[in-house]
Amino acid sequence: MNGSTPAAVHADAGLTPPPPCRVCGSIRVAGRHTALEMMNGTREPFAYFQCADCGCLQIERIPADLARHYAGGYYSYTPPQRPANPLRRWAVHARHRWALHGRDPFGWLMYRRAAAYAMRSLRPLELRPDTRLLDVGCGAGLLIFELAELGYRSVLGIDPFIEADRAYDNGARVLKRGLDEASGCWDAVMFHHSFEHVPDPLATLRRTHALLATGGRCLLRVPTVSSYAWQHYGVDWVQLDAPRHLYLFSRESITHLAAATGFDVIDVAFDSDAFQFWGSEQYRRGIALRDERSHAVNPAAGLFSAAQLADWARRAEELNQAGQGDQAAFVLRKRP
Numbered sequence: 359m360n361g362s363t364p365a366a367v368h369a370d371a372g373l374t375p376p377p378p379c380r381v382c383g384s385i386r387v388a389g390r391h392t393a394l395e396m397m398n399g400t401r402e403p404f405a406y407f408q409c410a411d412c413g414c415l416q417i418e419r420i421p422a423d424l425a426r427h428y429a430g431g432y433y434s435y436t437p438p439q440r441p442a443n444p445l446r447r448w449a450v451h452a453r454h455r456w457a458l459h460g461r462d463p464f465g466w467l468m469y470r471r472a473a474a475y476a477m478r479s480l481r482p483l484e485l486r487p488d489t490r491l492l493d494v495g496c497g498a499g500l501l502i503f504e505l506a507e508l509g510y511r512s513v514l515g516i517d518p519f520i521e522a523d524r525a526y527d528n529g530a531r532v533l534k535r536g537l538d539e540a541s542g543c544w545d546a547v548m549f550h551h552s553f554e555h556v557p558d559p560l561a562t563l564r565r566t567h568a569l570l571a572t573g574g575r576c577l578l579r580v581p582t583v584s585s586y587a588w589q590h591y592g593v594d595w596v597q598l599d600a601p602r603h604l605y606l607f608s609r610e611s612i613t614h615l616a617a618a619t620g621f622d623v624i625d626v627a628f629d630s631d632a633f634q635f636w637g638s639e640q641y642r643r644g645i646a647l648r649d650e651r652s653h654a655v656n657p658a659a660g661l662f663s664a665a666q667l668a669d670w671a672r673r674a675e676e677l678n679q680a681g682q683g684d685q686a687a688f689v690l691r692k693r694p
């Protein structure tokens with residue numbers, strides 16, 4: 359596919375049928391699409407298809423050289439930092455405690471000022487100080503680090519793509535390994551925007567099931583095609599993120615995966631933000647995420663007005679309430 363044009367991929371897609379759906383096995387196709395690499399802005403084309411039965415949008419062929427597309431610093435590998443100001447540190451902890459348990463009034467105020475969606479998504483896991491929690495594809499381990507700051511001691515992150523194992527001074531640990539190399543028995547296993555990157559979601563959930571205690575919970579936080587953004591922006595949808603996102607799951611496809619691997623879906627919470635709008639609007643205009651003009655690189659350049667960004671934040675919240683935001687947290691419980 360290297361060096362080919364979008365037109366060439368379309369032509370090829372017309373001759374070669376897509377593979378069966380890697381979620382539900384169906385060969386019925388709802389649509390075929392060409393998405394360009396737009397985070398780095400190489401504009402290489404990649405063919406995707408959407409399953410007519412479970413609705414999952416997926417890359418037709420997983421590139422053999424996928425690692426190349428993670429070069430140049432993927433955002434989640436930036437190491438966590440503790441605020442130097444003790445007052446600020448206290449405010450961050452209060453915000454996170456509210457996100458986890460909903461009990462700290464001051465934390466609620468802090469959360470209103472700056473949301474912490476990843477931490478908020480953990481609330482259905484009902485964490486206790488001794489909960490054994492594994493974060494898969496954790497990058498530098500930001501979330502594990504923050505949980506250790508709050509006193510959670512039995513937390514571990516794994517990621518096969520980090521440079522080396524890391525141990526933080528608060529007890530948080532991150533190991534350079536994949537899910538296949540993970541061991542132990544866990545009360546909860548979570549994937550924060552990592553599950554859409556794994557080549558075989560069924561095998562990944564089976565492995566997760568084996569690592570969980572009975573009644574244990576699995577959190578899948580993923581972008582979803584069950585969203586306004588996919589409907590409205592199509593292949594310009596910023597969270598399609600070809601070719602790194604191999605799967606853009608629908609609600610139905612997550613339900614199918616859960617049932618096929620011994621889980622029940624017990625909670626779904628949408629937590630999209632304004633990124634779905636400004637990122638997709640940029641792609642529509644041919645502006646890569648890492649372009650000098652991008653709001654992500656240079657917000658002061660003023661590509662979008664403050665009023666526009668605030669309006670998009672409000673619309674994102676409305677979409678979340680309506681169950682149409684472009685990302686969601688699915689909580690699965692291991693069947694007895």
Ligand SMILES: [Zn+2]
Pocket residue numbers: 379380381382383384409410411412413414
């Ligand atoms: Zn399917």
